[in-house]
Amino acid sequence: MSLLQVKQVNLSFHSKRFFKGKDQPKVLKDISFDIQEGTCLGLIGTSGAGKSTLGRVILGIQRPDQGQVLFQGHDIYKADKHTRQKIRRDLQVVFQDSYSSVNPRMTAESIISEPLENYEKLTIEEQRRNVIELLERVGLSEKDLKKYPHQFSGGQLQRINIARAIALKPRLIVLDESVSSLDMVTQSLILQLLSDLKDDYGLAYLFITHDIKAAFSISDQIGMLEKGELLELYDSKDEFFASKHPVVKRLRDSVLSEHPRFRMIRTWENRV
Amino acid sequence: MESKERFILHVRDLHVEVRTKEGSFKLVEDINFGIKKGEILGLVGESGSGKTVTSMSILQLHDRKNIQVTGSITLHDRELNGLKNTEMRKIRGKDIAFIMQNPMNAFTPVFTIGHQFIETIQAHTSLNKKDARELAVDVMESVNLPEPEKLLKLYPFQLSGGMLQRVMIAMAACLKPSVIIADEPTTALDLHSQLLVLRLLEKIRLEHGTSILLISHDLGVISEMADHVIVMKHGKIVETANVLELFDNPQHEYTKKLLRTRPTLYSEKQPYTYTL
Numbered sequence: 001m002s003l004l005q006v007k008q009v010n011l012s013f014h015s016k017r018f019f020k021g022k023d024q025p026k027v028l029k030d031i032s033f034d035i036q037e038g039t040c041l042g043l044i045g046t047s048g049a050g051k052s053t054l055g056r057v058i059l060g061i062q063r064p065d066q067g068q069v070l071f072q073g074h075d076i077y078k079a080d081k082h083t084r085q086k087i088r089r090d091l092q093v094v095f096q097d098s099y100s101s102v103n104p105r106m107t108a109e110s111i112i113s114e115p116l117e118n119y120e121k122l123t124i125e126e127q128r129r130n131v132i133e134l135l136e137r138v139g140l141s142e143k144d145l146k147k148y149p150h151q152f153s154g155g156q157l158q159r160i161n162i163a164r165a166i167a168l169k170p171r172l173i174v175l176d177e178s179v180s181s182l183d184m185v186t187q188s189l190i191l192q193l194l195s196d197l198k199d200d201y202g203l204a205y206l207f208i209t210h211d212i213k214a215a216f217s218i219s220d221q222i223g224m225l226e227k228g229e230l231l232e233l234y235d236s237k238d239e240f241f242a243s244k245h246p247v248v249k250r251l252r253d254s255v256l257s258e259h260p261r262f263r264m265i266r267t268w269e270n271r272v
Numbered sequence: 273m274e275s276k277e278r279f280i281l282h283v284r285d286l287h288v289e290v291r292t293k294e295g296s297f298k299l300v301e302d303i304n305f306g307i308k309k310g311e312i313l314g315l316v317g318e319s320g321s322g323k324t325v326t327s328m329s330i331l332q333l334h335d336r337k338n339i340q341v342t343g344s345i346t347l348h349d350r351e352l353n354g355l356k357n358t359e360m361r362k363i364r365g366k367d368i369a370f371i372m373q374n375p376m377n378a379f380t381p382v383f384t385i386g387h388q389f390i391e392t393i394q395a396h397t398s399l400n401k402k403d404a405r406e407l408a409v410d411v412m413e414s415v416n417l418p419e420p421e422k423l424l425k426l427y428p429f430q431l432s433g434g435m436l437q438r439v440m441i442a443m444a445a446c447l448k449p450s451v452i453i454a455d456e457p458t459t460a461l462d463l464h465s466q467l468l469v470l471r472l473l474e475k476i477r478l479e480h481g482t483s484i485l486l487i488s489h490d491l492g493v494i495s496e497m498a499d500h501v502i503v504m505k506h507g508k509i510v511e512t513a514n515v516l517e518l519f520d521n522p523q524h525e526y527t528k529k530l531l532r533t534r535p536t537l538y539s540e541k542q543p544y545t546y547t548l
């Protein structure tokens with residue numbers, strides 16, 4: 001059985017006006033896909049394609065108009081209280097903006113131990129040991145325990161967000177543009193960390209991004225989302241490059257060159 | 273010495289220091305570079321390396337009470353460092369235009385785009401409102417923005433980030449500045465908008481011979497656009513090179529790391545487009 005099954009999810013945002021327009025734009029149209037245990041599905045698309053909305057539907061924050069989201073076989077919008085609690089434990093999220101994802105008045109220790117307090121009955125020493133272990137796992141150290149969010153850089157704070165997400169040993173983490181606002185070097189370090197964690201704990205990811213290079217570096221499967229529709233799923237880079245879909249082609253042609261010799265915007269012929 | 277004459281923007285021995293209660297700290301030191309007419313200088317570095325501090329010193333946007341800028345910054349051989357604020361205001365926007373990373377923050381949300389566009393034009397020229405509006409429409413047409421008349425009536429939040437960034441560039445270009453400073457102009461945009469924005473910058477450069485200081489941490493952007501590249505780390509320039517040289521034969525450890533760690537779509541060195 002797949003870890004996560006998304007079945008024909010449809011969603012449109014209703015306007016609050018009394019006379020509803022008949023042509024409400026659909027944000028998500030008939031979206032279906034599966035994520036297996038320990039695999040990563042990359043979801044790419046331009047801004048406004050509905051990537052983040054789909055992420056919210058999967059997290060159980062945004063109820064779809066039609067369709068089902070099954071996590072470990074349970075429909076997350078119909079589950080009873082106990083099951084929902086269990087699902088919330090196994091389903092975690094890391095957002096793009098690391099600063100707004102944490103409370104500025106809490107120390108790193110209290111940020112990371114919050115999920116542990118909610119779900120595990122640990123003694124203070126056990127909990128602290130646990131937090132230190134988590135910090136070390138994500139590449140920080142014991143001396144960062146008492147620091148506040150403003151004392152960390154964006155990359156470090158994103159590591160804390162990741163530590164909080166893995167604290168309860170979840171099965172699936174939704175990564176919503178988690179590396180997009182980091183600089184290149186930090187970005188590749190975080191991607192490395194994420195793929196190590198995936199191998200060590202058998203985590204599954206839903207990796208939402210507009211950066212196809214980052215998506216390919218970590219995903220086992222890639223989904224292309226455009227205007228609320230899941231156009232195609234690719235199992236490899238080659239399949240993506242072989243796709244004849246015009247949207248994919250446009251995206252592919254927008255990828256910048258990796259060496260100045262092959263530049264396409266500022267060709268070497270027309271210099272001033 | 274001959275080539276030195278031709279630098280449009282020339283920065284020499286730039287040091288920026290911030291004074292705090294605990295003492296003063298150097299933000300950037302020993303920055304030297306020049307940009308010739310129609311050239312694009314790429315400025316690369318990790319976050320916190322002083323890229324934005326450098327660009328803000330050129331525009332004299334630092335708080336003079338707490339931040340001390342020493343060294344020489346010349347535009348067409350005119351010294352900018354230490355110029356009075358009233359003088360600087362004439363230069364900003366007209367001679368040096370600035371494009372920021374986040375176009376949403378660059379516009380005031382309470383006025384229409386047209387209002388802000390026309391205000392900028394009128395601040396630097398003697399055009400009346402009608403002529404200023406015409407100029408705005410002309411410029412927007414020339415940069416392929418759809419329905420400029422309609423766009424001018426909209427508020428910033430009604431446009432997407434990519435669209436707003438293109439309006440911003442149209443605004444920057446309309447007074448034909450000799451230098452454009454683009455600080456991470458495409459970082460917040462998706463791939464396709466990024467391409468459109470970069471094409472637009474190139475178009476402006478070709479048509480007006482504008483010199484561009486392009487700040488980015490994305491090596492793809494640098495590889496597409498720059499003639500020369502300076503690499504900054506911890507407030508210092510660690511490498512200056514021609515763009516081809518930098519990619520073929522990086523000298524500094526940090527540059528090598530930057531080139532090595534970037535995610536790539538192509539497993540081999542040859543890009544996909546080239547193997548076709």
